[in-house]
Amino acid sequence: MMNEVDALRLFNEAQHALNRHQSVHRSWMEVSQLEFELKEQVRQKDMYKALRKQRGESLKDLPIIQAELEKTQKEASLVKREHAVLLKKVRVFEINNERLSAVTNTATPQVQENIDLIDQLRATMNEVKASTEALRRKMDFLASEKEATKEDLASAKDQLRVMKDKADKWSRLNDELRAQLYSAVSERDAPGLE
Numbered sequence: 001m002m003n004e005v006d007a008l009r010l011f012n013e014a015q016h017a018l019n020r021h022q023s024v025h026r027s028w029m030e031v032s033q034l035e036f037e038l039k040e041q042v043r044q045k046d047m048y049k050a051l052r053k054q055r056g057e058s059l060k061d062l063p064i065i066q067a068e069l070e071k072t073q074k075e076a077s078l079v080k081r082e083h084a085v086l087l088k089k090v091r092v093f094e095i096n097n098e099r100l101s102a103v104t105n106t107a108t109p110q111v112q113e114n115i116d117l118i119d120q121l122r123a124t125m126n127e128v129k130a131s132t133e134a135l136r137r138k139m140d141f142l143a144s145e146k147e148a149t150k151e152d153l154a155s156a157k158d159q160l161r162v163m164k165d166k167a168d169k170w171s172r173l174n175d176e177l178r179a180q181l182y183s184a185v186s187e188r189d190a191p192g193l194e
Contacts, residue, residue, distance in 0.1 A: 017184050024177045031174055034167050041160050048149070048156050055142070055149050069135045076128040079121050 013188060017188060020177070020181050020184055024174075024181050027170070027174050027177050031167075031170050034163070034170050038163050038167055041156070041163050045156055045160060048153050052149055052153060055145055065135050065139060069132055069139075072128045072132050072135075076125055076132070079125045079128070083118060083121050083125070
């Protein structure tokens, strides 16, 4: 027959085991939350890797863009020189009216060709300037994106390290609580050893 002391002791052991079980359950819930957060961090890390790869591919194009920029600058310089040469050829001379009409009658097609060529060269030079400016803006944008990606990656690494530390801590705590639970269960199941 069970007396009050045995019943009280049994009740206390049951209460103690229940408390341990609840503690272990809370630990499991916290571990589950940490696992979820860790998976989220891994997903973000993968996203940052993909962004970094994409930016890396954009940065691989940077030497090509710089080469194109240098090429267009050389072309612009050449166009400017040709323009200057043509301007020297198409000088306006102060001539009296008779000589002017004689000169213009013989040189009109050649002068008109030169004027047309100058207009074409100006249009080409404006296109080169516009493409050069667009390339410069693209290079500036890529540089700022690269810097932002570096900062994001550093932040993600820090967050990942913190989450790993938390997960390690909770894993150790979980192992300790499991050991305590197994010990309590073993003590409960072996009443004759006391």
